[in-house]
Amino acid sequence: MTRRYFGTDGIRGRVGEPPMTPEFALKLGWAAGRVLGGGARARVLIGKDTRRSGYMFESALEAGFAAAGVESELLGPLPTPAVAYLTRALRARAGVVISASHNPHHDNGVKFFGADGSKLSDAIEQQIEDMLDRPLECVAPERFGRARRIEDGAGRYIEFCKSSFGDRSLDGLSLVLDCANGAAYKVGPAVFAELGADVDVIGNTPDGLNINRDCGSTHLQALRARVVERGAALGIALDGDADRCLMVDAEGREIDGDQILYVIACARLAAGTLQGPVVGTLMSNLGLEHALRERGVEFRRAQVGDRYVMEMLKASGGVLGGETSGHTICLDRTTTGDGIITALQVLAVLVREGRSIDQCVAGMRKYPQVLINVPVNGRAREIMDKPEIRAAQADVLARIGDRGRLLLRPSGTEPLIRVMVEGQDAAETRAAAEYLADCVRTVCG
Structure with a gap:
């Protein structure tokens, strides 16, 4: 059955337009409460990022859970992975995050975690969708759920992050941290400072509207400039809900998710703790695959989306996977992608080996890769099935042969078709990607 609301990362959309309306959020809270509640005094945790609309959706979800007889415990602004951790640590029935991740402030979304984080x-998402079709019926008044605020959630999460770093110290290390004016604007700086780093923080003044605006992992220009200006050893960029992490080196050069995954995988391999295959996605750079296989490490590709990376890791017994965009999953440290935990795993390598980040990634040669996002007015999958698009794909494949890869796919979170071409020759790769993107634009009118 095709799902109407849940995408690859929860439910997401423009605020005020279906499904991201307060009426829908109330019904969603009720439906989720009915499916996930599972008995008297069931508790759910609700966290959010810094979008102004988060207040509205928090109240609506709380009301829906109350109508289903479920207690709500409100965490306030905290990273998505913090909610996942606290759900498990506090033995709640479920965790709920109000966030649209790296999207602009006018979007928002809702994602859920189970009791295991x-x-x-x-x-289960399908069960919630099925429940949404039923009329909302309140429990008896004496069974209504209550709500309270949890005051120590941030402190608990900070200590958890620090524990993933072991007994090492960041004393003397100069960092620039970009919090994307998002959910990690308080806890992120605290983690690195308490471990001893000299932290210069940007993107830590949220006003409810500036989340991800010219900052964070989707806009690295400000971080690049600040790292070079300060002479810092490393720059760390989170996204709006802090489940992603990208980096820049001392010269301001980007270190993407594939390179981060390579550094962590090599460290786990050297320590003898790497289990199963490393899992990337269809978008992962061919250079990552080749570099890992040269070291005897199996590499597998999942569909794009951290949920599919997670599924393949669990099915194959792996512990490490991620996406080029910076979603990195370390199942030997936590249960979901976590930007802060990811950064700490890389920093542990730098501290232990006494090397810079660019030295650590030198063993991986990135193939030139061009990604073009083409906006479409709905029906992305239908557009991709057009004969003109299929003919263009065949044409490009004939040109690049075995020297590269191409991928056309609809975005799971935005009205876009993503065109990716990868090859050994930069000019040929760029030309092929532009050609495909122009074909998509022409078909879309």
């Missing part, structure tokens, strides 16, 4: 399965 992992994202819900497709089957």
Whole structure:
């Protein structure tokens, strides 16, 4: 059955337009409460990022859970992975995050975690969608759920992050941290400072509207400039809900998710703790695959989306996977992608080996890769099936042969078709990607 609301990362959309309306959020809270509640005094945790609309959706979800007889415990602004951790640590029935991740402030979304701190399965999300079709019926008044605020959630999460770093110290290390004016604007600086780093922080003045605006992992220009200006050893960029992490080196050069995954995988391999295959996605750079296989490490590709990386890791017994965009999953440290935990795993390598980040990634040669996002007015999958698009793909494949890869796919979170071409020759790769993107634009009118 095709799901109407849940995408690859929860439910997401423009605020005020279906499904991201207060009426829908109330019904969603009730439906989720009915499916996930599972008995008297069931508790759910609700966290959010810094979008102004978060207040509205927090209240609406709380009301829906109350109508289903479920207690709500409000965490306030905290990273998505913090909610996942606290759901497990506090033994709640579920965790809820109000966030649209790296999207602009006018979007918002809702995602869920189960009691084990992992994202819900497709089957449970389908049960919630089925429940949404039923009329909302309140429990008896004496069974209404209550709400309270949790005051120590941030402190608990900070200590958890620090514990993933072991007994090492960041004393004397100069860092620039970009919090994207998002959910990690308080806890992020605290983690690195308490470990001893000299931290210069940007993107830590949220006003409810500036989340991800010219900052964070989707806009690295400000971080690059600040790292070079300060002479810092490393720059760390989180996204709006802090489940992603990208970096820049001392010269301001980007270190993407594939390179981060390579550094952590090599460290785990050297320590003898790497289990199973490393899992990337269809978008992962061919250079990552080749570099890992040269070291005897199996590499597998999942569909794009951290939920699919997670599914493949669990099915194959792996502990490490991620996406080029900076979603990195370290199942030997936590249950979901976590930007702060990811950064700490890389920093542990730098501290232990006494090397810079650019030295650590030198063993991986990135193939030139061009990604073009083409906006479409709905029906992305239908557009991709057009004969003109299929003919263009065949043409490009004939040109690049075995020297590269191409991928056209609809975005799971935005009205876009993503065109990716990868190859050994930069000019040929760019030309092929532009050609495909122009074909998509022409078909879209």
